[in-house]
Amino acid sequence: MESKGAALNKKQLQSEQTKRRVADAARALFVNKGYKATSIEDISEATGSSKGNIYYHFKSKEGLFLYLLDEWEQEWEVKWQENVSHYKTVTDKLYGFAKQMVLDDLNHPLSKAASEFFNHDEKPGDVEERIIEMVQGHLKFNQDLLQQGIDNGEFKAENIECLAIILESLVIGLSHMSRQLKLQNAIQLYQQAIKIYLYGIANPPH
Amino acid sequence: MESKGAALNKKQLQSEQTKRRVADAARALFVNKGYKATSIEDISEATGSSKGNIYYHFKSKEGLFLYLLDEWEQEWEVKWQENVSHYKTVTDKLYGFAKQMVLDDLNHPLSKAASEFFNHDEKPGDVEERIIEMVQGHLKFNQDLLQQGIDNGEFKAENIECLAIILESLVIGLSHMSRQLKLQNAIQLYQQAIKIYLYGIANPPH
DNA sequence: TATAATCCTGAACGAACGTTCAGTATAAAA
């Protein structure tokens, strides 16, 4: 029940460090090998901790992965908040969105493991829920962005929910297709895609 | 080495029927349960054939799935050829493309199993190749379509390869996102998405 | 009829892997 990173006794400190070590190693492995191909034993070997110890810190393999996804989204949010102030129009924001997306997807590519993870079945109910939550979060994010654009006249006022889903679809598809591309090409691809999307939803007098 | 479905002796006939039975049952199972969740034993039980017999007709589980994907794409192509004659402009073709896509994806949804399959690792080299071939085929298809639109002035003349990839991305993402939608909503979503895409690539005086 | 090719069976293999748990060590609390 600590509020921040303060006043940890020896035991709590060690525990926290171990958890961090496991999380970091797991992240690297998931990124390189994918979700399924990374075994708990791999993580165990990479950290020096025992398998059992991993289960002491995380509920399950899926729980561990969700933990990493959470961290990833938080980092993403922080970066976004840093960048968003630099953009004036929502159009610019969308380009910035795409840029951060592609950089994030190709450098911190949990994304590959993530899409593998999402397409797995046999997910316990709570995991499924968590995933749905995430998608809803993304859609909300997109909707807010689009609403801004509509409010200030950049975009046509159309069915926002639909537009948000389409944007999300586009991004998912792009991250799928760009996996075998070089960074430069991926960036170009994302930009072009956003450009098309923007032309598609822009208010006629652009 | 027969050319068509003619002149089969009793043995060959039985063999072909068995293969068909296995393929059909496997297809139904993959559709309902997904790729990984469908075991060879499931297929064995559904057909009455033994596990070993399935391996007599198909190289492996993956080979069986690829066989089904091939069939699926062939059916798709046939339907497309039937429809394409009805459309005049390439714009209409793209709407028709989307329509067939969504109907196909939600009725014959190997698509769910397919995206699960694609995201699997541990694929032997030849399987990976086959998949890449398929993607290339799709891109080629898209490129041809776009080229037509450019030739007759419907679309702006831009980097076609890029546009083709973006279209493919959009479709992949849509099929991903629309999985939990009702058919009506999915159709609407696809149409709207294509509309945006078309606005994005259309020649200014539309 | 005899031999070979084809179709099919079903038990068994084997390897992977997430998860558990009884037990140990270390540090905090009493």
Added chain:
DNA sequence: TTTTATACTGAACGTTCGTTCAGGATTATA
């Protein structure tokens, strides 16, 4: 110091599942 909570170990479990294989049955071939 004694007791209790926490951090960790590592062997073992259990289950799943794709794949193989020796052999039997059926049909074609010589």
